[in-house]
Amino acid sequence: MSKLPLEGVRVLDLTRAYAGTIGTLYLADLGADVIKVEAVTRPDIPTREMNPAELDPGEKPWERAAYFHRLNVGKRDITLDLTTDTGKDLFRKLVPHCDVVTENYNPQTMRRFNLHYDALKELNPSIIMASMSGFGADGPRKSWAAYYPAMESMAGLTAITGYDEDQTLTSLTGYGDWTLGTVGAMAILAALHHRNKTGKGQYIDVSGREAVLAAIGDAMTDLSMNNRVWKPSENLHTSMAPHDTYRCKGDNSWVAMAVRDQQDWIAFCRAIGSPAWTGEAQFSDQEKRHENQEAMRPLIEDWTGQHTHREAADALLAAGVPAGPVLDPSETLFDPQLKAREYYEVIDHPLVGSRLFPRQVPAHYSAMERQPRSHTPLLGEHNHQVLGELLNLDATSLKELEDSGAIGSEPTRKGRRPPETSREKMRQWGARADDDYLEKLSAAYGKKIGPNG
Template sequence: MLTGIRVLDLTWVWSGPLAGRILADLGAEVIHIVGRTTVSGSKISQDMAEMMGIFPENDPGKTPWNRRSTDNDFNRNKLGLTLELNTPEGADLFKRLVKISDVVLENFSPRVMPNFGLDYPVLKAVNPGIILCSMPGYGLTGPYRNYVSYGTNLEPFSGLSSLMGYPGEGARISGNAYPDPAAALHATGAILTAVFHKLKTGQGQHIDLSQAESATCLIGEAVLGYALDGKIPPRIGNRHPVHAPQGCFRCKGEDKWVAVAVSSEQEWKNLCQAMEHPEWITDIRFSDPVNRRNHQDELDEFIQAWTRQHTHLDAMRLLQATGVPAGAVLDAAELLEDEHLNARGFFQKMDHAECGLRKYCGLPMKFSNPPTFPHRPAPCLGEHNEYVLEKILGLSKEEIARLEEKDVIGAWPMDD
């Protein structure tokens, strides 16, 4: 669907690589550009590999930089090019790529691109129609612009952590660096919007995308609530501020749970029937949403007494069969084997040169008239150097060899 769109992806870690992967999955030609000075070639011990948990079978192998599960997930369907942008030759080659590309994607701190001499005015002079999407943690402007940022410290700043936790306890973080994927989705939408604008007007854009704000804008009801009544939303754990019962309940088996979310009187009556306790319907303690909220502790105990008799999957199915919103809490192993996800063909198998045949999460959307999407494993370091430089930029083999001799490109980390 995005065939003909070329993206130069300078990103690292999670937010940017995920945005680039979505574009690549949808057919854009995404060239992931890596500086080898940023890639560690240090040997990784077995103890360290087991602690990191990112290598197949916890084996880092002889080239661990090519075996990281996160990189191999986020960089599938991309071309891999190494290029040292802090060298005159590397910067010049990058500008030549910019001249024939549509999008540049980066998630460095605001200082990095200007330090390379590759900020937006420079890129725009090379290609007036170029779209530069910058994804610094706190944005390109403001007093925090140069703060060090990862999803784990952006999440508290975004306000999300203040909402997470149980009554009377401190704030919590999600454990999933939530601003990263939120920023990736916003970046994808912003880039596609800019591409659409360019197709209509020929104009490029510089997109200033704050990862922190990407998370904050998704908790707008909490911000709006304070603006309306001046009250800080309390932490309520797994419960809902209005509806009850809502929560996560223990089931049969070790660390097995089911989530239940009742939001109407009909769903409440259905739950009572499914759990074979129709007397709850007329119990004054549970007779309406207000009473149920006021007696949630008692109600939760009754519900959990029922869920403990069932596996989490059986509890979900029994409740769903009567129209009660319920979902089993699945761990990673269960997700890979889930009958629904596999029936929809959600997982993709890819055979990586260093990691072998593995399952990866696919696209969560299905198109009624799908084109042929790319299906290519993530590149090893510098795997497509020759293809990009020779086939796309037109360099000779002798010129490419000289770049390798000068360490402008290569297929091995620079610190090794």
């Protein structure tokens, strides 16, 4: 079988936090050599301080954060301080050896460093540079900083998410960041294809707000075609009914279902035993069911409440009704479908032990073989390897850089949140898994999963 499609492509990655880092994670999953660039004076905060393994920061808290591990598995890591002449000089020397440079700073930052696209293409005419920001590199809002709540809200997503207009909701999962990173990765793949055909590099400017807008384009088209402004609509659909989640037997247990048409309705009635209410006039066709969803909910939950979420979903699926149990994150780790498709990979890390990592590109290729990914890198773990390999720096030169503080493996800048307060808040966030969940995971995957020792 062939190797992964991006093997041989090298990415010099300046992205931080979520959005851009998600984009380069796609590239790493596809085989690219992604070299993450941090600085000992400015490591990747906040992700290096969020949710340490076992909620224990340990002696090196910057190496234990779950968020950083999730977003940077399979990459290499070097430390260069671009605010210094030495850091900028080393970065410039690396550019001719790379195919892509990525960043998600404020659009003015790379120009202040004199590392903007026009400067980089003088060093490497075929370089592809991708900038991923909240609002793009031009326009009146180009200097605005943005995390996902701003990208989602200004794209219109927040206004249509929730249960009513008095309480809209953001995605909480960072949907704006994920869409920006995904579009950024797609744009880089297109630019690499273009370069293969023409030999020319180029600059890519991706806006997170526009990426979110692209994902909800049907709402914009509906407005332009039908003069209809979408509002928060709970879990309801414009035409399907029932279309929602319904309470099942057990604590916080739900099943999701979508009845598309009359054929689905007949199958649904058969699955739940065709109780008398299903023959009532108010539920006789799709339009009437759509108008009477609130009346239908307690009747449906009379049935779902007698079954677990998996039992209810299995019965509906067996009848041909699109449905699924609402799984919490811990349940997905044991899901037999995901296990059968090897969605999670067990990767060993020198400090936090063996852990499960989802694949960023969950695709199975018939002519390409999946490769095991390397562990999430330690801060500056590959300084000697990368700078020696690409710039031919010898041990003496590397030692001088370390002694001067130009490169290193321990941050000189610490996190901004009070450690004791943040640890206590993390313990309060979310439900705690069973005490023996690591033992259960180890048994399910046939490998020890958990901390070293």
